[in-house]
Amino acid sequence: MCGIVGYAGDKNVIPVLIGGLQKLEYRGYDSAGVAYLDGGKMNVIKEKGKLAGLEKLVKGKCAEHTIGIGHTRWATHGEPSCANAHPHINMVGDLAIVHNGIIENYLQLKESLERKGIRFVSQTDTEVIVHLIHYYLKDDLKEAVSTAISKLKGSYALGVISERFPDEIVAVRKDSPLVVGLGKGENLIASDIPAILEYTRDVYFLNNGEIAVIKKDGVELFDEVLNPIACEPYTVEWDVSQAEKAGYPHFMIKEIEEQPRVLADTLTPRLKDGEVCFDEVGLTDDALKKIKKITIIACGTAYHASYVGKYIIERFARVPVEVEIASEFRYKNPIMNGDNFVIVVSQSGETADTIAALREAKKRGAYVMAIANVVGSTVAREADSVLYTRAGMEIAVASTKAYTTQLMCLYLFCLKLAYAKGKMAPEEYRANVSGLAAIPDKVADILGQKDLLQKFAYEHFTEKSVFYIGRGLDYALAMEGSLKLKEISYIHSEAYAAGELKHGTIALIEEGTLVVAVLTQGDLIEKALSNVKEVTARGAVVLVITQEKYKDMAKDVADKLIAIPDAADFAATMTAIIPMQIFAYYMAVQKGCDVDKPRNLAKSVTVE
Numbered sequence: 001m002c003g004i005v006g007y008a009g010d011k012n013v014i015p016v017l018i019g020g021l022q023k024l025e026y027r028g029y030d031s032a033g034v035a036y037l038d039g040g041k042m043n044v045i046k047e048k049g050k051l052a053g054l055e056k057l058v059k060g061k062c063a064e065h066t067i068g069i070g071h072t073r074w075a076t077h078g079e080p081s082c083a084n085a086h087p088h089i090n091m092v093g094d095l096a097i098v099h100n101g102i103i104e105n106y107l108q109l110k111e112s113l114e115r116k117g118i119r120f121v122s123q124t125d126t127e128v129i130v131h132l133i134h135y136y137l138k139d140d141l142k143e144a145v146s147t148a149i150s151k152l153k154g155s156y157a158l159g160v161i162s163e164r165f166p167d168e169i170v171a172v173r174k175d176s177p178l179v180v181g182l183g184k185g186e187n188l189i190a191s192d193i194p195a196i197l198e199y200t201r202d203v204y205f206l207n208n209g210e211i212a213v214i215k216k217d218g219v220e221l222f223d224e225v226l227n228p229i230a231c232e233p234y235t236v237e238w239d240v241s242q243a244e245k246a247g248y249p250h251f252m253i254k255e256i257e258e259q260p261r262v263l264a265d266t267l268t269p270r271l272k273d274g275e276v277c278f279d280e281v282g283l284t285d286d287a288l289k290k291i292k293k294i295t296i297i298a299c300g301t302a303y304h305a306s307y308v309g310k311y312i313i314e315r316f317a318r319v320p321v322e323v324e325i326a327s328e329f330r331y332k333n334p335i336m337n338g339d340n341f342v343i344v345v346s347q348s349g350e351t352a353d354t355i356a357a358l359r360e361a362k363k364r365g366a367y368v369m370a371i372a373n374v375v376g377s378t379v380a381r382e383a384d385s386v387l388y389t390r391a392g393m394e395i396a397v398a399s400t401k402a403y404t405t406q407l408m409c410l411y412l413f414c415l416k417l418a419y420a421k422g423k424m425a426p427e428e429y430r431a432n433v434s435g436l437a438a439i440p441d442k443v444a445d446i447l448g449q450k451d452l453l454q455k456f457a458y459e460h461f462t463e464k465s466v467f468y469i470g471r472g473l474d475y476a477l478a479m480e481g482s483l484k485l486k487e488i489s490y491i492h493s494e495a496y497a498a499g500e501l502k503h504g505t506i507a508l509i510e511e512g513t514l515v516v517a518v519l520t521q522g523d524l525i526e527k528a529l530s531n532v533k534e535v536t537a538r539g540a541v542v543l544v545i546t547q548e549k550y551k552d553m554a555k556d557v558a559d560k561l562i563a564i565p566d567a568a569d570f571a572a573t574m575t576a577i578i579p580m581q582i583f584a585y586y587m588a589v590q591k592g593c594d595v596d597k598p599r600n601l602a603k604s605v606t607v608e
């Protein structure tokens with residue numbers, strides 16, 4: 001939610017800020033703005049709507065050898081508007097800030113500042129921060145920022161600049177991400193690495209409470225009480241090209257097509273002599289043997305991946321698994337203690353609800369393993385151990401490759417656990433491991449069916465409502481297929497356990513209703529077929545997604561059938577989701593939707 005960028009150096013600061021914001025636009029895109037010093041004077045330019053509007057306003061402007069900050073917003077407090085866009089300035093206009101996060105006590109702070117004669121011009125929670133900093137500012141900007149944040153409750157990542165301190169940006173974070181880019185003769189801040197990769201690969205992930213003073217020639221770091229601290233940089237391995245579309249019309253389809261590679265990247269380094277090797281995670285077989293119950297916590301797509309995790313862990317390792325929505329878990333006074341093994345799943349590693357759930361679990365004594373994609377993210381740093389998905393940078397708001405690599409990690413964990421616990425014979429273990437190893441090539445085969453799915457989507461993009469049904473693992477998949485469709489095409493969609501339809505929802509099926517039936521599990525296919533017949537009998541049009549080996553059984557109920565290459569049934573989730581991702585993509589394209597930046601959404605949900 002919201003993207004922050006800041007630059008101190010000799011280049012024209014405006015294109016640097018705009019370029020950074022372009023890389024962060026996935027974080028929010030309802031308004032944007034920049035503030036920079038030019039000839040020592042503060043300039044602030046803001047525009048409502050996507051970044052393109054701001055780009056037009058700043059075109060041709062130049063401010064070299066200076067500092068600046070920029071922001072792209074996802075509204076929480078106050079509608080998307082120019083007044084509510086960041087940067088926000090103090091009353092005299094010589095101090096500007098950008099903020100990502102939520103200030104929970106802003107109303108009390110606002111009332112107290114108003115009593116001191118301060119006039120507010122926006123409806124945001126952020127504006128209190130700039131007035132507080134101004135109020136405390138004497139002769140050291142970082143001290144004023146430090147005092148101001150001591151009054152705040154909530155989460156924040158901040159970039160602050162002032163005419164009185166024309167060489168420096170002060171940055172601080174609490175529970176919202178902020179990374180410092182360490183360049184040569186130039187230094188930067190940003191909410192996420194892509195915004196600074198063009199300038200440097202050396203970064204420092206600011207920890208909660210730390211304050212950074214960023215100048216052209218160096219970066220100073222301080223702890224919460226302003227003692228200087230050492231900077232231990234991390235070198236980013238990603239390539240800048242990963243943040244480009246590379247000729248694809250959208251990031252989403254690029255990321256869908258990257259899945260064979262990223263699945264192999266996630267799997268291969270963890271296989272040794274046909275077995276799962278977890279040295280990097282630091283979980284020994286002895287530790288795995290002791291696991292008695294598991295709770296998997298996540299949001300959105302990661303929650304759907306967790307559901308697949310539940311089915312397979314319970315089936316193979318015979319350990320009970322609960323799956324929790326992170327935003328629910330944190331407030332339910334969960335029954336959890338040191339006997340619980342918790343897995344948190346998060347692509348970004350910065351989802352506020354997931355981070356809060358992780359902390360809640362740790363507070364209650366649970367061991368927490370993260371499955372995360374972003375190296376150095378909060379989730380990755382705060383968990384006891386991390387199993388990284390190797391999806392690379394995922395930019396489209398709709399998660400695709402992060403989902404399948406999360407599944408791959410959950411499968412690896414499941415097989416390792418089942419084997420360590422003696423619930424899987426050596427031959428079965430090795431056969432299952434090779435079942436996983438076959439998946440990347442099968443995903444590549446399915447991508448060859450893109451045209452079929454495109455055609456089907458173009459015949460159906462005017463649908464008002466689509467149902468996804470399946471049983472067992474197929475139900476877990478149906479949930480994700482349905483989310484993909486609704487989030488990018490704005491078509492109402494529901495996922496249902498196929499056997500549950502007749503208990504109410506089948507009332508919504510009428511002549512012509514589109515139903516996507518996922519039928520990949522041999523042990524359940526007969527039952528699932530009966531459920532499909534229940535909807536065809538009521539006039540539904542059915543798209544069946546099944547494996548080659550079940551094609552003949554399923555063809556009679558299908559108006560359209562997509563046969564994916566045969567895989568081990570337990571692993572077919574990673575293949576069967578691909579047609580659903582492609583179908584959702586083309587439905588949205590045909591409707592003319594902004595596929596990579598769907599309305600009301602942001603990639604990284606860093607607010608509660």
Ligand code: M6R
Binds near residue numbers: 302303345348397604
């Ligand atoms: O970064 P996270 O995996 O923690 O994000 C969780 C959800 O916000 C995310 O999976 C969201 O549902 C997807 N972008 C939807 O495609």
